[in-house]
Structure formats: structure tokens, C-alpha cells
Amino acid sequence: MPVSTHVNGAKIWQLRNRNQTLSRWAGYLAAVAIFMWCWQRISEATTWFFVWDAPRIAADIGSRAWPPRWSYMDKLWGPLWDTLNMATLSTVLALFMAVPVAFLAARNTTPSALFVRPVALFIIVATRSINSLIWALLLVAIIGPGVFAGLMAIAFRSIGFCAKLLYEAIEEIDEKQVEAITATGASRWQVVAYGIVPQIMPAFAGISVFRWDINIRESTVLGLVGAGGIGLQLQSSLNTLAWPQVTLILIVILLAVIVGEWVSAKVRGAIM
Amino acid sequence: MTAVTLDDRLGRSWQKPHLIANPALRWGLFIGALVYVVLAVGSIDINWSRVAEGLSRGWAFVTAFFNPDFVSRGGDIFDGIVESVIITITSTVVGIAISVPIGLGAARNIAPLPVYLVCRGIVALSRALNEIIVAILLVAIFGFGPLAGFLTLSFATIGFMSKLLAEDIEEMSKVQAEAIRATGSSWLQWINYGVQPQVMPRLIGLSMYRLDINFRESAVLGLVGAGGIGATLNTAFDRYEFDTAAAILLIIIVTVMALEYLSGIIRAKVQ
Amino acid sequence: MLQLKKLTKTYRTGDKALQDVTLSIPKGQVLALIGPSGAGKSTLIRCINRLVEPTSGSVILDDTDVTALGSGALRKMRRKMGMIFQEYALVERLTVMENVLSGRLGYVGFWRSFLRKYPQSDVDEAFRLLDRVGLLAMADKRADELSGGQRQRVGIARALIQNPRLLLVDEPTASLDPKTSRQIMRLICELCAERDLAAVINIHDVALAQMFVERIVGLKAGELAFDGKPTEMSDDVLTTIYGEEDWHATIRNVDDEDTDAEELVQ
Secondary structure (H helix, E strand, C coil), rough: CCCCEECCCCCCCCCCCCCHHHHHHHHHHHHHHHHHHHHHHHCCCCHHHHHHHHHHHHHHHHHHHHHCCHHHHHHHHHHHHHHHHHHHHHHHHHHHHHHHHHHHHCCCCCCCCCCCCHHHHHHHHHHCCCCCHHHHHHHHHHHCHHHHHHHHHHHHHHHHHHHHHHHHHHHHCCCHHHHHHHCCCHHHHHHHHHHHHHHHHHHHHHHHHHHHHHHHHHHHHHHCCCCCCCHHHHHHHHHHHHHHHHHHHHHHHHHHHHHHHHHHHHHHHHHH | CCCCCCCHHCCCCCCCCCCCCCHHHHHHHHHHHHHHHHHHHHCCCCCCHHHHHHHHHHHHHHHHHCCCCCCHHHHHHHHHHHHHHHHHHHHHHHHHHHHHHHHHHHCCCCHHHHHHHHHHHHHHHHHHHHHHHHHHHHHHHHCCCHHHHHHHHHHHHHHHHHCCCCCCHHHHCCHHHHHHHCCCHHHHHHHHHHHHHHHHHHHHHHHHHHHHHHHHHHHHHHHCCCCCCCCHHCCCCCHHCCHHHHHHHHHHHHHHHHHHHHHHHHHHHHC | CEEEEEEEEEECEEEEEEEEEEEEECCCEEEECCCCCCCCCHHHHHHCCCCCCCCCEEECCCCCEEHHCCHHHHHHHHHHHEECCCCCCCCCCEHHHHHHHHHHCCCCCCHHHHHCCCHHHHHHHHHHHHCCCCHHCCCCEHHCCHHHHHHHHHHHHHCCCCCCCEEEEEEECCCHHHHHHHHHHHHHHHHHHCCCEEEEEEEECHHHHHHHHHHEEEEECCCCEEEHHHHHCCHHHHHHHHHHCCCCCHHHHHHHHHHHHHHHHH
16 A cells, blocks of 8 residues: 655555556556457447347247247157256266266375376366267267267266366365274275265265256257257247247246256255 | 163164165155156167267267367368357456346345345346357347357356355355445445455456356357357368367367466465 | 384474384283374374374384285284274264274175175174263264264274274364363273273373373473373473473362362262
């Protein structure tokens, strides 16, 4: 907090000194410049005529989309069941793959901090940074369209997420309990089963339910790239501009997401 | 409960008490889960010959990862990445700028009830709608291009940031805020001195995290025509150009890693 | 009997935790290890069962050199050394019974322990020990539902079910109130007498040590500073171990308190 002296001798208090103030303003200026440049690029790529026309188009779509075509519901039960299965089975599958990765990635359980840990961390980052839609795109190209591709896509995407949270939980355990089990002459696996697993069980259960909730959301849209579930119906309805069906599907998706979140919150509340 | 004596226990087998004490409920849940899994697995028809056929393609993709092709579609990749970055930056900035007032409004301890309900409603709507679905609708309304992507991610950012910001404000120390109020400050001064210093570090941390998420999301918006690298990626997969696809994925992974590293440093600095 | 020969531990940071500690503990002797924080008490105890790897020197238990064992043989040797911890170190989310049975881990195979299918003799012994420490009714409670004193009793049962030849006890009373502390110390010493067990007890409460054990060893900055009977403890000895302070009041007060406590218990 510098205090400078004014020409007339009065003391002026300022939060920052002159150089700090200047570099701060330079930073703000650069940030604004970058933002303006970005905005200009978007603006160039946009057909503004459509944008000015947007309210009319939105109103037009809105009028055609309402009321929803309720009778179409008959055709949605099957895809909805597929969507639920994709979310559930992929979560189970992902957990099976995430547990070993998490143990290899946690500093206190990894067999080698120099060689194994970086590989495990890379698996975590790589699977996490690729969106499940991209995974689906890839798997549809490799194993063909269908629920199976979607299931695997969500499972792969979930590995990194689950493994990351789980290895953080492993690193936070109470080492004294592990030490006590080691002192009884237990083998390495027994130390894991008695000293570590009971401590991470609540985190594990919480992560599973949390990810299941997210996976319900994800599995509703995977159909857009051909990976099965209710998204397939959404895609075909959009292609044929059947807006009343689109409305119904969106309502169903919204309900599924809300129910999923409610179940997940209930279960997590019961565990914690 | 009658007192258990040692003699009751000796010579008897011992079992760990069950998680669910009621055997009917326990077995019911177990069998129910089993039936569900059987039905669920049964309803997935896997075309094994198609899968077997795909394995060679899968292998081609894995090898492509070790030999990515950045060059032959270099121009498209560069344009796509730049567009993704632009969408990321603009949507994060705008999204956060809007989510600050909404976050303040969604915190029960500083907002009046009607404002609270409206803001919570916006948050709930934004969180319930999947980014891709929002993108589809916005593309239908505003036409193809990055504007739709920018709007989509701004909207998603609002739901995410406002919710966490509001929770943070609700958990802040009341004493500090009261002390500022006691000086006779105006509402804005109170927010500036009593609330802002408490939530600022976390706000910065969350902003970095959201920047990271927005970049990852911007990579898929192109699939529905909302701009960014996704369109290039989609084309690459459609043409089975796995080496180009691998190159794009590697760029995404490296960028995300760099962003995570950067946000780690920034978060450590502000806290 | 346990012998420590020139035991030395230097941590990677360069801190010398133990320097040439030589000590011999005959069968059935209960020994208290006192000294200021950081004197190396915890390190000494952990070097005996090699939870901390000693830098040099040797630990010999009944003619076996513990420091020379490979990992499999070390596990077999650890079964012979029961350990009781500060703050109990129970697996909080397992039941009391599972915690006690975990003392048998070195004797049963992985799947048996994983499925909780312990031999009947182990189960019976666990119940006998729980009965002995007064917690039979708590067998199926989760460890985190117990009070501090009860948890330490479970810790004692876990150490004893190993059927050890030696007890290593690390600050057993550090997180307990004065009355419970005495009860726990009394229980440990009684059990050692019943089973003719040797024990090394780390303890920072000098008065409590004087009350219960037959031999006291003082550590100062990783080196032996005192070795004798509790009655030989004097102000001078405490000053050499801990530094200058008016010790007289401490020792006197302890004796008074003890009689008070005895009356209370009776």
C-alpha cells in the first residue's frame, strides 16, 4: 500500500503503486482486445440476415412444435429402455476399468511413481478430454451403429472421470489404518482389502451414482451420431422436420434427466 | 436386549453383519438387480461379425495415434481449432459476466425471494438441457456457424457458474459481511467489500475450470453445425481418415492438459 | 527376548532419528520409553517391526535377525509382534469383530480374509479377547461408533489375537482422558503379565509410566539417556532428558493423584 506525496504536500494513499496500476490496465486492455478480435471473427462467420430473422423463425418453429404429438410416445418406450441400459451398463463397465487405473494413479498405491503413474494419468486425461459424442463417433465408425457402440462410448468417457475422483479419494485415506494392518503381517492384497478399500467405499458409491446421473444425460444424445437410444428418434424427427415429435422427445429427455438427478441425489444422501 | 455371554458366542460361526438387515429386502434387491442386468444385456443385440470386422479398423485407429497426420488437412484443422478457441473464449467471458448477477440473485442469503426464484429457474433450465440439444435448436433458429456455438456454451456456462457461485455465497462467513454492513455501506459497497473478497478465489478457479469444459464441449458442437473443430473431426471419421482424426484428438488432449496445468497454477496463486 | 544392536536411523532429510541405540529386553519385561517429542521414540518402535527401515544396526528377536529378513519372512515375523497405536488406527468403517480378526491376517490366506471366513478357532479367540477387554456386546458395532477408550481396547485385542511374543505400543494414551489412560495402561500391563509378554511402550506421560512399568528408558535426540527402575527417576534424570524445569512438583503430584484415582475406582 504505497503512500505518495502530492505536490502540495498532502499524502495520498493508493491500493497499488504506479507500475502495478499500469501493468494492470495493460492486462485489461489486452483482454478486451482479444475478446473484441474473437467477437469480430464470429461476426464475420455469421449471416446476420438469419440472426435478425431469428425471432420470426423461432416463433414459426414454436407454433409448429406445439402441441407435442403424444401418440408418438408408443414408439419411444423401446429407445428409452435402451437409453437407460446404456447409462447403467456403461457405468458398471467404466467402474470395472476405472478401479485398477485409480490404484495405479494414486501416489500411495502406485507400484511405480516413475513409470506406471504417468501412464495411468495419461489414460485419465485422454479419456476425460474426449467428449462421449466423439467416442461414439469413433466407435460407430469402428464397430458399427447401435446401442453397443453408445455403451462403449460412455464407458470410455467415464473411465477418466471415475478414476480421477477415485484416485483422489485413495490419496486422502488415513495412512495410520494402513500402517496398522501392515503391522499385523498382512500381505499386500490384504492390506488393500482391509486398510484401503473400506476407507474409499463411500467415495466409490458416491462417484458411481454421480456418474450414472451424468451418463443418463449423455446417453440421451448419443443417438445423434448413430449410437442408439432416444437420440436416434430425435435425429430422424429433426431430419423430417417433425417438430411436434421433437417437442415430445425433448420433454421425455428432460423428464428422464430430472428423474435421474432425483434418484442420484436420494441415493447419495442415503450414503453420506 | 439381553446381555450376551461369552459361552453364547464360543463355538458358533461368525458372519459379518449384512448391509441390509432384512433378508427379504436384501434378496429382493439382489434378484431384482440380477434380473435387470440379464434383461438389459439381453436387449443389446451385438452384431459380432460386424464387431470382428471393425477390430481391424480399430487397430488402424490405434496405430494412427502413433502416426498422426497433421498435414494433409492442416488448413481445415487449423481453422477448426481457431474457431473452437474463439468460441471457448467468448462464451466463457460472456457466460461468466452474465452468471455473476444471476449467481448473486440465486443466493438465498442476499437476494429477495422473487429474484431468487427467477434466477434459480434460469439455472435449473440451463442445467437440465444438454449442450448438444441446445445447439441443435439454436442452429435451427440462427443458422449454421459459430454464433450458435457461442450462444450454446454461454447458456451452459450460466447454469454451471451461477449455481456454484450461489452455493459459495450461501456458505460464506456471515461475520465478515455483517461487519461491512455495520459500517453503513450501500448494497453495492457491501457486495464489493463483504462478499466479493470471500468468493473471488473460488470464482477464478471455477472460471478456469469452465474454460477447460467449454473447450472440450466446443469440439463437439461442430457435429450439429454450430462451428468449431467438430465438423472437421466428423468428416475425418466419415472418410475413415483415422490419421487426421488422431491428429485432431491429440491436439484436443494436449490443449486440455495444458489448460488443466495452467488452471492448477492460477488456482494455487489466488488461494 | 529382544535385542537392539547399534540401531541407527537417518531420514532422507538428514535428520538423525536414532543413533547407536543398544538395548536388551528379556522375556516378559514391560519397558516404558520416555523422551521429548522428536526424540525418536516412534521411530525406534517402528524400526523394530520395520514399518520404518533402519539405516544400520540390527534387531534380534529370539535369535532371528529381523533386519535381515526378506519381505515374506518379514511378514511372518510381524505376526509375532503385536502393535498398538496412538489414536487407535482401527479401520473405522469395519466392525469391531472384523478389526479384531484383522490381527489374524498374517495367518490366513487372501480369499479367506476377503470373504471373512476365518477358522473357528480364530473366531472363538476373538470373542474370548473381546470378553477379556469388556467389549463382547460391541462385536458387531462399527469401530467409529465406539468411544476412545473402547477403540483402544479393540486395538489391544487386535494386537493380542496375533499371539505375539512382543508388544509394540505407541503412545497408547495420547488421545485419552486421564482416567481412561490409567485403565488402558493397567489393562496392557495385566495382559502382558498374564501372557508373559515383553512390551515396549512409548509414552510421554512420565508419571503414568512410573506407575505401571518395571523399567524406564529415556531417549534424547535419538540416543539413550537413561535406563533404570521407575524408582531411580529423579529430577536430575528428567532434566537431562527433557531440559531444565521444576520437576519436583510433577512427580509429587502424580503420587497424590494416583491414590485419589485408586479410591475413585474402588
